[in-house]
Amino acid sequence: xxxxxxxxxxxxxxxxxxxxxxxxxxxxxxxxxxxxxxxxxxxxxxxxxxxxxxxxxxxxxxxxxxxxxxxxxxxxxxxxxxxxxxxxxxxxxxxxxxxxxxxxxxxxxxxxxxxxxxxxxxxxxxxxxxxxxxxxxxxxxxxxxxxxxxxxxxxxxxxxxxxxxxxxxxxxxxxxxxxxxxxxxxxxxxxxxxxxxxxxxxxxxxxxxxxxxxxxxxxxxxxxxxxxxxxxxxxxxxxxxxxxxxxxxxxxxxxxxxxxxxxxxxxxxxxxxxxxxxxxxxxxxxxxxxxxxxxxxxxxxxxxxxxxxxxxxxxxxxxxxxxxxxxxxxxxxxxxxxxxxxxxxxxxxxxxxxxxxxxxxxxxxxxxxxxxxxxxxxxxxxxxxxxxxxxxxxxxxxxxxxxxxxxxxxxxxxxxxxxxxxxxxxxxxxxxxxxxxxxxxxxxxxxxxxxxxxxxxxxxxxxxxxxxx
Numbered sequence: 001x002x003x004x005x006x007x008x009x010x011x012x013x014x015x016x017x018x019x020x021x022x023x024x025x026x027x028x029x030x031x032x033x034x035x036x037x038x039x040x041x042x043x044x045x046x047x048x049x050x051x052x053x054x055x056x057x058x059x060x061x062x063x064x065x066x067x068x069x070x071x072x073x074x075x076x077x078x079x080x081x082x083x084x085x086x087x088x089x090x091x092x093x094x095x096x097x098x099x100x101x102x103x104x105x106x107x108x109x110x111x112x113x114x115x116x117x118x119x120x121x122x123x124x125x126x127x128x129x130x131x132x133x134x135x136x137x138x139x140x141x142x143x144x145x146x147x148x149x150x151x152x153x154x155x156x157x158x159x160x161x162x163x164x165x166x167x168x169x170x171x172x173x174x175x176x177x178x179x180x181x182x183x184x185x186x187x188x189x190x191x192x193x194x195x196x197x198x199x200x201x202x203x204x205x206x207x208x209x210x211x212x213x214x215x216x217x218x219x220x221x222x223x224x225x226x227x228x229x230x231x232x233x234x235x236x237x238x239x240x241x242x243x244x245x246x247x248x249x250x251x252x253x254x255x256x257x258x259x260x261x262x263x264x265x266x267x268x269x270x271x272x273x274x275x276x277x278x279x280x281x282x283x284x285x286x287x288x289x290x291x292x293x294x295x296x297x298x299x300x301x302x303x304x305x306x307x308x309x310x311x312x313x314x315x316x317x318x319x320x321x322x323x324x325x326x327x328x329x330x331x332x333x334x335x336x337x338x339x340x341x342x343x344x345x346x347x348x349x350x351x352x353x354x355x356x357x358x359x360x361x362x363x364x365x366x367x368x369x370x371x372x373x374x375x376x377x378x379x380x381x382x383x384x385x386x387x388x389x390x391x392x393x394x395x396x397x398x399x400x401x402x403x404x405x406x407x408x409x410x411x412x413x414x415x416x417x418x419x420x421x422x423x424x425x426x427x428x429x430x431x432x433x434x435x436x437x438x439x440x441x442x443x444x445x446x447x448x449x450x451x452x453x454x455x456x457x458x459x460x461x462x463x464x465x466x467x468x469x
Contacts, residue, residue, distance in 0.1 A: 012103045016040040019047070019095060019109035021117075023140055023261035024073045025221040026080070026183040030138035031108045036184040043102045044077055045095065046070060048088040048201050052116050056312060056395055059388030061357035064210040065219050067203040069260050072220030074193050081188035086197050092123050099133060107133050110140030110261075113302035114395060115309035142299055143171055143265055146306045156307055158410045163303065164296035171269065180267055216356040217256065217391060224257035225267075232271060239287035246349075246360035247433035252291065255392035256358075258298065269295055301396035304410055311409070312399050313380065319465050320408035327376035335448055336371050337385050339439075342447040345425040346370050348438040355438070357391035362428055368405040369419035374454040376461065379406035407462070416462065418455045 018035040026032060035042045050057055058066065074084045087094050099107055107128050111121060121137060128135050139145040149167050150156060157163035204210060231252045235242075242250025257263040269292060276288040308316055315321050335341055339350035349363035359367070364386075371382045383402040387393045403409030407417065429435060435443060 011041060014040050014105045015102050016042050016106040016108065017095075017099050017102065017104040018042060018044050019091070019107065020044055020073065020084070021046075021110060021112055021261075022259065023110045023264075024069045025224075025262050025264065026076050027221065027225070028181045028264035028267050029110070030140050030181065031110045031136070033181050033184055034108045034136050034138070035106070038106050040106060041102075042082050043098075043104065044082050044084045045098055046073075046084060046086050047091045047094050048086075048203070049091050049120075050088075051090050052120050056387060059390070059393060060205050060210060061213065061389050061391045062387075062393045063203040063205070064213055065217065065256055065260065065357070065391040067198060067201070068217075068219040069262060070198045070201075070203075071195050072222070072262075074195065074198060076221060078191050078193040080184060080186035081191055083191050083193065084197075086201055088201055091120055092127070095124055096127055096131065099128065100131075105133060106136070108136040108138075110138050111146075113141045113146045113306060115306060140264070141261070142302055143167065143269055143295070144299065146302060149303065157300075157303070160297065160300050163300050164293060167296060167299060168292070172273075180270055212355060213357050213391065216358070219256070219260070219262070221262045224254070224262035227257065228252070228254060228263055228268060228271065232275060236272070236275070236287050236291060237281070237284045240283070240290045241287075243290070244362045244428055246363050247429060247431075247437065251361065252294075253358075255394070255397075259392050259394045259397075265295055265298065297400075298394075298397060301394075301400040304400055305396040308410065311403065312383075312395060315379070315406070315408035316403060316410050317408040319469050320406065322465060322468075325461055325465050326378045330375065330377060332375050332448055333371075333377055333381055336367075336375060336377070336382075340444070340448075341370065342444050343370060343421045343451070344432070344435045344439060344443050344445060345421050345429060347444065348435045351438040353386075353389050357389060359390070360434075362424075363434075364401065365405055366419045366421050366424050368402060370421055372402075372406045373418040373458045374421075374449055374451060376454070376458060379403065379408070416459055418458060420451060420455070422451060 016035040016038045018031050023029055023031065032044075070084075070086070077084050085098065087098070095107070098104075109121075111118065125135050125137065144167060147156065149163060149170065151166075157166070231254065235250060235252070239250065239252075242248050244250075254263060254268065258265055258268065272288050272291055276285060276292075279285065279288070305311060319325070332341075336346070337350065339347035339354070341347055341350075345363065346367050349359050349367045352363070353359040368379070368382055371377050372379050379402040383398055386398055386402075390398075400409060425432075425435070
């Protein structure tokens with residue numbers, strides 16, 4: 001067990017321990033509210049758990065964001081009299097030991113909707129209860145508890161649209177799911193904190209490549225809520241149209257805040273629903289419903305991952321794991337990764353990703369389609385690269401997105417759908433504003449593959465795959 005900062009607890013009166021995970025906030029935090037409602041002293045703990053995360057250890061961009069989000073959380077907790085203790089290691093060993101050291105009689109946390117994380121939860125719940133602790137665990141990572149959305153026959157949905165239709169019905173008919181919680185009032189005076197404790201976790205790479213991310217991101221709960229309110233007041237009216245235009249600030253840009261839990265998905269849905277019920281303009285209603293459906297895709301990604309834990313590494317459609325479906329021994333992956341494909345829109349997207357730790361969603365789909373369909377490279381290589389370079393890298397969403405584009409997922413686009421990057425550029429970046437922003441004068445229009453021929457080759461491979469089965 002590695003502790004960042006010295007653990008010194010002199011008060012041995014009963015305490016409540018709240019384990020922070022990807023819920024880096026005070027607002028709408030069910031676990032924190034439950035801990036403070038006990039009337040006990042409250043201790044907060046965060047554990048960098050590389051054991052459970054393997055083999056999908058967070059990439060450099062995601063670790064940079066986590067570092068600064070933890071600094072913000074540390075300061076926010078200190079203001080209401082709670083110190084955040086930081087550790088690195090196995091939660092199954094660290095959390096019980098920490099609880100004993102601080103005289104904890106009550107332990108609380110929020111579930112994460114990932115199969116490997118739920119295994120940890122079960123071990124901890126059983127062990128802590130056996131030792132005499134009261135344990136409370138809340139579903140806080142999703143709008144509805146994982147797997148709660150079922151068909152009338154009790155089976156699970158495999159297609160997004162009916163899944164989200166049923167989810168909205170449940171949400172809007174269950175008032176408690178839309179209830180929001182204020183920041184708990186301080187019960188004691190503020191405590192001192194030291195940001196160096198976060199640095200001791202060594203989340204930041206030794207090389208300072210990540211310094212550039214400061215120009216594009218402001219991690220922390222306050223910034224997340226400010227961005228949400230700005231989006232809902234100034235951007236959302238045109239969201240349904242402008243969300244597909246990469247040169248414009250037409251998306252919510254809330255994916256990182258939602259992933260790390262600086263903003264609760266419940267608040268994002270509830271605030272959009274408030275406006276939906278009061279704004280009479282059809283365009284705004286359409287946009288708000290579209291925004292909610294994007295939150296729905298986040299739900300569906302977690303829902304699907306819970307049903308198919310192996311989908312992070314294996315195509316749901318097993319036919320896509322046949323070697324001859326994909327190009328073998330290609331050296332084109334590196335050119336795609338570094339924005340050197342000769343397809344301006346693809347290269348601009350990959351440069352934006354490398355520079356900012358984020359890529360516009362429309363461009364993500366185009367880049368992913370080009371890698372899997374035109375270059376014929378297995379989707380797992382793209383998923384790994386996005387995982388390493390995105391600040392909002394999310395296991396469920398990343399997996400669902402890549403399998404959707406590749407055509408091998410549970411709610412996949414047909415295998416024969418191929419995004420033509422040239423036609424997409426003409427439709428969504430007609431003046432090359434986005435391309436020029438990220439490529440400048442370096443625009444290279446000598447494609448490493450012929451777009452039309454590579455599409456025909458891809459369709460031939462997929463048809464042969466279907467014929468073989």
